Amino acid sequence: MTSYFDKRWVKLPRGAEELEASVLAPGFRAGATHCGLKDGGETDVAVLVCDSPDVKSSVLLTRNAAAAAPIRVCRDNLDAAAVRAIAVNSGNANAATGDQGYRDALEMQSATASALGLDPREVAVAETGVIGVPLEIDLVTEGVRKAASSLGRDRATGFTRAIMTTDRAPKNLSVKAGGVTISAQAKGAGMIEPGFATMLCFVQTDAQIDDPEAGLRLATDRSFERITVDGQMSTNDTVVLQATGETETPLPHGLLEQVLLALALEVVADGEGAERIGRVEVTGARDPGEAERVARAIANSPLVKTALTGRDANWGRIAQAAGMALAGEEMDEPGPHSIDFQELGAETDEAEIGIALGRGNASAHVYFSDLTHEYIHINAEYTT
Amino acid sequence: MTSYFDKRWVKLPRGAEELEASVLAPGFRAGATHCGLKDGGETDVAVLVCDSPDVKSSVLLTRNAAAAAPIRVCRDNLDAAAVRAIAVNSGNANAATGDQGYRDALEMQSATASALGLDPREVAVAETGVIGVPLEIDLVTEGVRKAASSLGRDRATGFTRAIMTTDRAPKNLSVKAGGVTISAQAKGAGMIEPGFATMLCFVQTDAQIDDPEAGLRLATDRSFERITVDGQMSTNDTVVLQATGETETPLPHGLLEQVLLALALEVVADGEGAERIGRVEVTGARDPGEAERVARAIANSPLVKTALTGRDANWGRIAQAAGMALAGEEMDEPGPHSIDFQELGAETDEAEIGIALGRGNASAHVYFSDLTHEYIHINAEYTT
Numbered sequence: 036m037t038s039y040f041d042k043r044w045v046k047l048p049r050g051a052e053e054l055e056a057s058v059l060a061p062g063f064r065a066g067a068t069h070c071g072l073k074d075g076g077e078t079d080v081a082v083l084v085c086d087s088p089d090v091k092s093s094v095l096l097t098r099n100a101a102a103a104a105p106i107r108v109c110r111d112n113l114d115a116a117a118v119r120a121i122a123v124n125s126g127n128a129n130a131a132t133g134d135q136g137y138r139d140a141l142e143m144q145s146a147t148a149s150a151l152g153l154d155p156r157e158v159a160v161a162e163t164g165v166i167g168v169p170l171e172i173d174l175v176t177e178g179v180r181k182a183a184s185s186l187g188r189d190r191a192t193g194f195t196r197a198i199m200t201t202d203r204a205p206k207n208l209s210v211k212a213g214g215v216t217i218s219a220q221a222k223g224a225g226m227i228e229p230g231f232a233t234m235l236c237f238v239q240t241d242a243q244i245d246d247p248e249a250g251l252r253l254a255t256d257r258s259f260e261r262i263t264v265d266g267q268m269s270t271n272d273t274v275v276l277q278a279t280g281e282t283e284t285p286l287p288h289g290l291l292e293q294v295l296l297a298l299a300l301e302v303v304a305d306g307e308g309a310e311r312i313g314r315v316e317v318t319g320a321r322d323p324g325e326a327e328r329v330a331r332a333i334a335n336s337p338l339v340k341t342a343l344t345g346r347d348a349n350w351g352r353i354a355q356a357a358g359m360a361l362a363g364e365e366m367d368e369p370g371p372h373s374i375d376f377q378e379l380g381a382e383t384d385e386a387e388i389g390i391a392l393g394r395g396n397a398s399a400h401v402y403f404s405d406l407t408h409e410y411i412h413i414n415a416e417y418t419t
Numbered sequence: 420m421t422s423y424f425d426k427r428w429v430k431l432p433r434g435a436e437e438l439e440a441s442v443l444a445p446g447f448r449a450g451a452t453h454c455g456l457k458d459g460g461e462t463d464v465a466v467l468v469c470d471s472p473d474v475k476s477s478v479l480l481t482r483n484a485a486a487a488a489p490i491r492v493c494r495d496n497l498d499a500a501a502v503r504a505i506a507v508n509s510g511n512a513n514a515a516t517g518d519q520g521y522r523d524a525l526e527m528q529s530a531t532a533s534a535l536g537l538d539p540r541e542v543a544v545a546e547t548g549v550i551g552v553p554l555e556i557d558l559v560t561e562g563v564r565k566a567a568s569s570l571g572r573d574r575a576t577g578f579t580r581a582i583m584t585t586d587r588a589p590k591n592l593s594v595k596a597g598g599v600t601i602s603a604q605a606k607g608a609g610m611i612e613p614g615f616a617t618m619l620c621f622v623q624t625d626a627q628i629d630d631p632e633a634g635l636r637l638a639t640d641r642s643f644e645r646i647t648v649d650g651q652m653s654t655n656d657t658v659v660l661q662a663t664g665e666t667e668t669p670l671p672h673g674l675l676e677q678v679l680l681a682l683a684l685e686v687v688a689d690g691e692g693a694e695r696i697g698r699v700e701v702t703g704a705r706d707p708g709e710a711e712r713v714a715r716a717i718a719n720s721p722l723v724k725t726a727l728t729g730r731d732a733n734w735g736r737i738a739q740a741a742g743m744a745l746a747g748e749e750m751d752e753p754g755p756h757s758i759d760f761q762e763l764g765a766e767t768d769e770a771e772i773g774i775a776l777g778r779g780n781a782s783a784h785v786y787f788s789d790l791t792h793e794y795i796h797i798n799a800e801y802t803t
Contacts, residue, residue, distance in 0.1 A: 098746040098747045099739065099742040099743055099746055100741075100742040100743075100744075100745035100746060100747070100748050100749065100750035101738045101739060101741060101742025101745075101750055101752060101753055102742070130735070130738075131734075131735060131738050131752060131753060131754045133752060133754065165735075166735040166738075166739075167734065167735050167738075167754065167755070265721050265722065266721070267720060267721070267722060267739065267740070267743060268739075268742070268743040268746060269739070270738075270739055270742060336651060337649050337650070337651070337721070337790075337794070337798065338649065338651060338798060341794075341795060341798035341799035342798070342799070344795070344799040345798070345799035345800055347799070350551065351514070351515060351549075351550040351551050354485050354514075354515050354550075354551075354654075355483065355485060355550075355651065355652075355653070355654055356651070357484075357485060358483040358484040358485025358486070358652070358654060359483055359484075359651060359652040360484075361484035361485075362482040362483055362484060362652060363482045363484070364484050365484065366484035366485055368485060368515055368517060369485055369515060370515045370517065370551065371551070406721075406795065406799070407795060407799070408792055408795050408796075410721070410725075410795075411725060411728070411790065411791060411792050411794075411795060412792075414721065414722060414725035414726070414729070415725035415726070415728040415729035415731070415790070415791070416729055
């Protein structure tokens with residue numbers, strides 16, 4: 036079993052143990068099937084259910100103003116603090132599909148609820164795939180019923196496979212620590228189908244989480260909010276945390292963050308065309324917003340990304356991007372004295388770079404993938 | 420002679436006539452030589468002089484906070500309203516070179532002034548090329564003297580060649596209209612040497628311009644400020660306008676803008692790896708800032724750029740980028756009804772795309788190049 040915690044930037048808390056990834060946390064079951072959205076018979080619809088009516092949950096949704104129909108349904112018609120079940124399809128993002136798309140997402144929600152004996156407001160819906168194409172809702176509702184009839188606790192990997200699009204491999208893990216179990220599944224590769232990037236992540240635990248919203252927000256801020264593949268915000272991004280509280284034991288400190296970070300780094304490593312991944316740390320900024328702005332300018336610079344690909348220890352590209360982020364302001368001239376750049380040129384798959392701005396005490400970091408010929412190939416040469 | 424006004428987005432004013440590009444406006448002379456910064460004997464230092472002591476001028480400099488030494492010298496030690504001469508070298512940007520770089524740029528300025536019998540504050544300096552490498556100032560001062568001793572009115576193309584780095588061809592033109600002549604030279608190709616993008620543009624005229632600063636600002640806002648190759652702001656960008664006023668005749672309305680736009684579009688078309696160029700027009704925004712934000716998000720999206728390369732009429736990538744620029748706000752769902760996208764997929768070299776936001780009356784447009792394998796090749800596979 037390969038570990039999700041073998042990257043230098045992520046750490047399993049002391050005493051924690053990675054379980055077989057296909058097993059969900061106690062109290063959760065999943066199922067998946069092929070409904071026909073994807074060619075070739077691959078699974079493309081999946082359901083995940085919490086058996087406990089006392090579930091506490093939190094849901095984070097994309098801020099993209101052109102949000103997809105399932106996002107709008109989750110915003111309008113979901114009890115985000117008590118999500119019992121999640122229905123997901125891949126192959127069609129149901130984005131930019133107008134009022135019909137919205138009605139289809141509602142129907143997907145109600146079909147799932149009725150198959151599981153739940154209220155529709157207890158069911159979150161998520162979709163990923165091509166955009167601007169009407170959803171074949173009859174296939175999806177039929178698929179949801181089939182998936183709901185084949186639920187099992189050991190189907191986490193099957194669930195994860197069914198939500199993949201261009202991901203190279205399923206991204207799911209399970210960890211036991213401090214008497215509780217946490218399982219999580221993610222998908223995302225920067226771009227999914229020509230048209231849209233989507234990141235989905237579902238997390239289950241039998242721990243007791245008093246404030247799932249604050250906990251998820253904090254852990255996401257330090258994981259999925261710290262990554263970039265192509266700087267493009269998706270229309271469909273969704274993260275859901277569900278906790279049964281059955282163990283009456285809290286999550287070990289930092290565990291949720293490390294689990295999400297492990298999956299977030301997998302998304303970066305699986306970014307379209309990615310060969311190397313980097314982490315940029317900006318220190319000495321005047322305030323956190325400034326640090327963030329500089330870190331993102333560096334991480335999203337096509338010049339820094341191609342330097343990462345080309346193993347070119349080119350600190351000038353870091354200096355230029357930082358200067359751009361601070362345009363119009365005074366700045367100490369950056370140079371080799373203030374820039375960590377050597378790992379850009381190293382043989383390692385992971386490179387850590389940094390810049391010390393010398394303006395204050397705030398810092399920020401961002402993980403990013405490189406920019407390769409394969410990225411161009413995927414995005415310029417596949418056509419819809 | 421190929422015309423600079425053959426692109427659909429630029430128009431020579433009625434009655435205007437394109438002159439032989441190598442001839443400067445009356446009252447201006449230029450010279451160039453090889454001083455040794457570039458290998459292979461190519462010219463790499465150039466001087467341009469206005470013979471009239473009554474010159475009026477305006478200078479625009481990059482806002483990048485990590486500005487190069489010549490930029491800082493122009494900010495600190497130049498009478499920007501009365502620039503008599505310009506000295507330029509290519510092959511070394513003299514950026515991120517610390518105090519020594521600043522002293523070198525000052526010495527380049529004073530050597531030029533002394534060769535021409537001017538005050539140093541009448542001489543603008545500009546540099547482009549590799550960064551972080553100490554300038555061989557003795558070569559430059561020797562070169563400046565040599566260039567200053569071989570001045571001629573018909574040396575505009577020689578001047579332009581000497582300021583090129585990775586440009587595929589010199590970008591210079593000369594136009595006569597309404598009794599006045601305007602000549603202009605530009606360089607830029609997105610990235611110049613691994614490390615820095617630089618755009619330089621020098622404009623000369625015998626017209627009378629009462630407020631060169633306002634005129635240049637407006638024309639630049641509508642030309643060089645409307646283009647993007649890789650979204651990266653340079654450390655060395657410089658635009659200089661010089662007007663002798665000898666004809667006592669104003670510039671025909673819009674001529675300066677069209678001349679700069681013609682050169683700006685050449686910079687885009689010559690962008691690193693560029694195969695196609697696009698123009699995106701955003702209408703129906705709430706305010707100009709919003710329109711600008713959306714237009715830049717679309718023009719700089721690697722997904723839109725690769726769709727332009729791949730001739731993929733993928734409107735979803737336009738919708739997604741617009742939604743990202745408006746993150747957190749309400750937005751009418753974009754779709755084929757509100758997006759002009761067909762030309763993305765057309766056979767033409769130039770593609771015009773657009774999005775109608777339906778939120779208000781403000782609009783903005785940006786010209787951009789595509790993202791190709793050659794861009795990756797240039798930036799990932801050339802190493803310093």
